[in-house]
Amino acid sequence: MLMKEAAKMIADGSSICCPSFGYEKVAFAFIRELIRQRKKNLYLYGSGMNVDADMLIGAGCFRKAEIGHIGFENIGLAPCFRRSVEKGEMEVEDYSNFIMTMRFWAGMMGLPFIALRSGLGTDVQNTISKNKAREMECPFTGERLMAYTPVRPDFTIIHVQRVDTEGNAHIDGPVYDNVEKAKSAKNLIVTCEEIVTPDVVRKAPEKTMIPGFMVKAVVEVPFGAHPYACYKYYDYDWEHIEQYAEEAKDPKRFREYLDRYIYNTEDNWGYLKEVGYEKILRLRANTSLGYSTYYKRLV
């Protein structure tokens, strides 16, 4: 399916999840298309998130978020997220990565709740509504636990290395909590580096993380995770991430970033051209490592 059509399926007001752990295999081209189509009032579900969520928040796509984390690790705080919450423009419910992951797991499993230890003794107990999180006693041992409601997003959008013509999705390398997020969704969209023939999947079925029957739409988009990495295909673009982190601190410069890379580009090819083809080629993964040797030459 074409990216534009796939993104059009997401109506304003929908709840979405774009799995985004580790600056790797994130459906970033899809995220840019959501921004390009100026989606409004979306509801965000996620665990550990970084630039992806920050950019969508800055572009004004969300009204509320249920999260584990939005930050840039050693680069610093997420500037748009910070601004938006401090100004009261967006509501947040704070859980943790594991709580969110297991809420997706409960959604995937079709269960009405999930019980964990995470949250006991923390302000999760004081800030989250009792309709979504409450303390309980184990019916068998009497142990104190926290019960949480499941998460079932209207749409989950994942990025993988390859999908066959029947929608079966291969994932190379880390999977994080992408399977739980994908399988808990009411509608699943998969973007990929390449669409392959079914024999590629059937020769390596252990890499199939999502069966085709669960997939609503497939979009082929090479370098679709940039500025993040895609294991065995390309590395993260660290300078671009740092550039974003810097520019997003200032609302005017953030707007210029969106204009330059998203609003004024037609699609992901236009975006990649703006980033620069030389840079893109330098990020290509080294076959023996699975990532690029580019960063060794920087220092």
Add this chain to the structure above:
Amino acid sequence: MTVASKQEYTSLEMMATVAARQIKDHEVVFVGTGLPMLASMLALNTHAPHSVIMYESGYVGCRNRDTARIIGDIRLMYNLTQVTTMVDVLGLLQSGRVDVGFLGGAQIDKYGNMNATVIGDYNHPKVRLPGSGGAIEIATNAKRLLIIVNHEKRRFPEKVDYVTSPGWLNGGESRRKAGLPWGGPNKVITDLAVMGFDEKTKQMRLESVHPSVTVEKVKDETGFELIIPSQVPITTPPTCEELRILRDVVDPTGFFLVRRMKG
């Protein structure tokens, strides 16, 4: 084993070294972003070659060749024992299979409760921070919790603005009573000192000060009453060998060590 003199190392290298020494050989270590990544790799390359380094991103048994910059870095895939899911590694943590967990944060109180969520009121925050991430899980479930934080008065308040991750809660037996069956903060490693917790009251207690840091300075930079023993030893600084491994093996491009020194 030659100990380096003060001019020869940064406080970041001091903290990484002190943290590394807390890891025993054969232990399972759950590593968070930043300085713990350096500490765990230093331990692996010195006294704890059999330690198992685990990341929330699903990496188990890391022996990466190039420095990982973030916890999901695909550099960690290289020379790895196992790559698995978040449910799996965080499940191992919850079921008590992890010996040591590392944590940082914006604020810490005298019972080791930490805040990584907001400065100010939760509903109208002055500063919105990233939030828990895996901090709740690490603080709840690791058998031994090591906290690494910069020692500034505003980071050591009487009470944290929001309890992101549970320490000893209100001290005494309150952590167990709240339903947390094991674990709890063990050491707090800062750029000035190393602290532990009183066995009974669970209040923070000074254990050693780093070379050329006075006890007065530590008290000045702590916003609550710290237990000060009558004798406060000086933290053993990094050895030349530890510094060599940190700089040449763990972070040869200086991504953490040099960047931070500039800042």
